[in-house]
Amino acid sequence: MNDALPEPEPAAPAAPADAHEPAAPAPLGVGRELTGHLGVDAHLERLAEVDHLPADGHLEVYEDVHRGLRAELTSLDAHPAPRPYDNRS
Template sequence: MSDSVPEAGVREETVDPGVDAPVEPEYDPSAPAPLNVPRTPTGNADVDAALERLGDADHLATDGHVEVYEDVHRALRDALTALDARPGPPAPTRHPTTAPQ
């Protein structure tokens, strides 16, 4: 008998890895990955929209984070500025018959 002949009833299978083989994604520790940090709504639509934008950085490489962070910073600064621009209660006025002392 020869060593190259398979035993009776045993069939050798050849598998072509390029055909019908499931493709396993390779783990790349340097690839972008979501941080899954929960964002609690603030009740201010402008602030909530800016904070939601932070999620866009989850799928970007590190060099793309700067643009997102600057955009969020600008939006938060604008939201704070808008709070200052809203009219508040009227300032107290002096009674016309009262003379300053």
């Protein structure tokens, strides 16, 4: 009977050091069209910032743009304050 242990299998070659590094930021190539509303267009233009950020930085920009667009939409529902000469009795 042979009590010798089997030879261990050779270890897999080590992966290069950069194999698990995140990819560099790259533009998504999504076009943005002007809406004609300056406030909305300014917020939408901010979306271009994510083209130069790593993925973990996108959320902050998206949330900020979302807040800004909601504020613009809410402002459309606001009634303008009455002017003094509009309240004639």
